[in-house]
Amino acid sequence: MNTFSIAYKNYKSNLKVYRLHLAAMIFSVIAYYNFVSLKHNPEVLKAQVNTREIAGTANVTQIVLLLFLVFFIWYSTSFFLNQRKKEIGIYTFMGVQKSKIGAIFAIESLFLGLTSIIVGLALGVLLGKLFLMMLAKVALLNVQVDFFVSSGGLIETSITFFIVFFLTSLQGYISIVRSKLIDLFNASKKEEQIPKVSYVKGVLSIAILGLGYYVSIKALILGFFTGILITLILVVWGTYWLFGSFFTIVARYLTNRKSLLYKGTNLVSISNQIFKIRKNYRTLATIAVLIATTITAFGTVSSLKYFVNKNYETEVPYTFSYVAESEDIDNSIKTVIDNSNHNLELWKKSKILFVDKFSTNYNLYNRSFAVMSLTDFKEIVKDLDPESYEKNYSDITLDDSQEVSQVIYVESPGVMMSILKKYDGTININDSDFQIKEQIKTPLLGGGVPSSVLIVSDKDYTKLSESFKEYYFDGIIVDNDENTEKLINSIREAIPKNVGLYSKMQAHKGKYDIFGVVYFLGAFMSLVFIVATGSIIYFKLISDALDDKEKYVMLRKIGMTQKEITNSISQQVGISFLIPLIIGSIHSIFAIRVLMDLMNYDLTIPTVISIAAFTVIYGVFCFGTIRKSLSIIGVK
């Protein structure tokens, strides 16, 4: 038999063993193909979403995706190679040249690679339509989804993965040629040694994490990008030391508490766990970081998506609005509405000033802003956003008795996020200073007045109105407001040219499409990350279970019941899943907190949703790992 036919035979007889590995690789191919074929899809190209930003985002995502998938494939390949060290040892022992064994295994893994490319592409094409439909739904794109086979995508994916699989096979070949016989034989029979513990590192890890969190809270003050970079380095560093030392210290403390330790299966579970954490600490820390990344990414994109609607509300709170120099036209507008087939639902009025001469230490985008009195503000918000009015604004007061009066700063409609400094802002208008008490986002004037609004006390408003010209703002909501073309046209005819009219019709909702696409890309990446994260920890724990098999045979002999063994294993696997999840979630909460500062919105709900969604999928992996471990160890 030649090398090739041995490899082919091995491949065929090992297909079942490789099931999981193969599934991981096929999943990678499917994910990548679908992603790449997006670029080549004529309908997506036609849908005019291929703006520069989206193309840029997609390219970056593609690179990150590829890097990650390569890492994932490499990890899973080396895991399975490790499982077969003994087999390789036996070949070597029988006198087969190592280069020949290397070739057998390399060819075998190439077969696997080819299988996963073929199966992956076939499934990818089948799932492609589903993928696009999801994209269209989530991204609010108006795309006709047809069954589509992207030849460009097929070619690009095949070539990319062929290179990836070729390189991993080559790497396997090299590692076999370089291996020593003694290591191959002892790979499965290594005595576990007691890890050394560094108390200094353990304590420092907590301090480093604490500092990282602190920096993240103060990120906007330190300068956004520096702050984020420092946080990132500190948190990753702290996480590795936390898993490397801190948890071992905790576990060691537990093993010295005999009253706790000598309680049923605790002795078995805790003693095992201390080893696993120490032995697997790099994996566990990596998992924690991956979890943090995934939850943060998903939290970010779902926050964006979540607030697209909110933002849209701040931009288009009315069916139409206008700003006039007098109230004269109100009556004619009322007549137009009465004569139309719409009914008036809400008519809000406010007097506003446009201030364009001011100085400030505040970093404002706008060259001008509108000023409104507190009474008018409350009057409008009460109807437009009753919920937050009750919660936040019904009792709000502005102190104007001091030399510096307080004001509220309402952000321009449509601003998603800003990295502006939000503290200690003062604005000087007409030689009087105003201090910003609060910076908020709320539907108020809408896109008809595309600037920030300063809410001042009624007294201050009167004072300011002496030096700035006063305008009348009217915002009107009618029923059946999706179909207002006729109404708006009649209104346009009824009012003078110098009155600024702004209608829902003209508000361009399309500019929010990008968020839909970003959301989809983010959610897609998150899914890939979750699956890969789950698989990595699965592989690791399964190989632990294989190592522990004999241990449990012995434990059964000394009288552990099936139930006790089941509990102990579930506990151990559960903890290996839970600890990274907790650490990763805490990291992500701090990360999303920064985002909350940026967006000036309460992101609790998207954060909770992201963590919950992650936990559910991750929980499925945990459950699968427990079941597989139990079956390896031989519990019925």
Next chain:
Amino acid sequence: MSTIIETKNLKKVYGTKGVSFNALDGIDLKVEKGDFLGIMGPSGAGKTTLLNLISTIDKPTSGEIFLEGKELNNLKDRELAKLRRNSIGFIFQDFNLLDNMTVEDNIALPLALERKHHKNILNKVDEISSFFGIKDHIKKYPYQLSGGQKQRTAAARALITSPSVIFADEPTGALDSKSSAELLQSMLKMNEEFHTTVMMVTHDAFAASYCKRILFLKDGKIYARLDKNESRKEFFHRILDLLSSFGGGSHEHF
């Protein structure tokens, strides 16, 4: 003296019909309390199978086993686990200690599973580790011990529940002669002081000479019995004689 182990027409068949193999072929056996029984015989004679069946690890194809008067076939998994925990101790050839626990924790394991109070457990560990001469090592981990110390740790673990029977499968198989002698001395002492019944499978005539009685198996059947009624040295020679009589005998593993 009361009977602690009894088997009636015990049979164990491995494999399916077509290619079956009778590992045990009708074994009738009675062991009294406080006995120190050795089981010898060539490879494949069914020694370990017999031990596994009596020690509840495996189930017979047919026949009955009584342990402390209870018929094992009638017991459920839970009851078997309880029996293993309370009435049986094991010593294996490759020690079977848990690498990730200290000697102390390894010995404490069976009592911890029983959920005894931790102070009682620690007292008992202290007592039993002195008995086996490993008291100075109880804070160490298995990889820091010699083979003899490991096996004495395993013996201590087997004895800590004060079981009525201890099953030993080639306990000296991985030990040098000095460590073997030390371990066998401890086992003998344990048999004499605590009246623990011992059933030991061994290839080694020297180890077997510590027993009170020896059963020789061949092809799944009892081939011969020897009772010790002289000094250990003379008994040892009688064992060697018998072994050479069934060909291969003591030299089978030279």
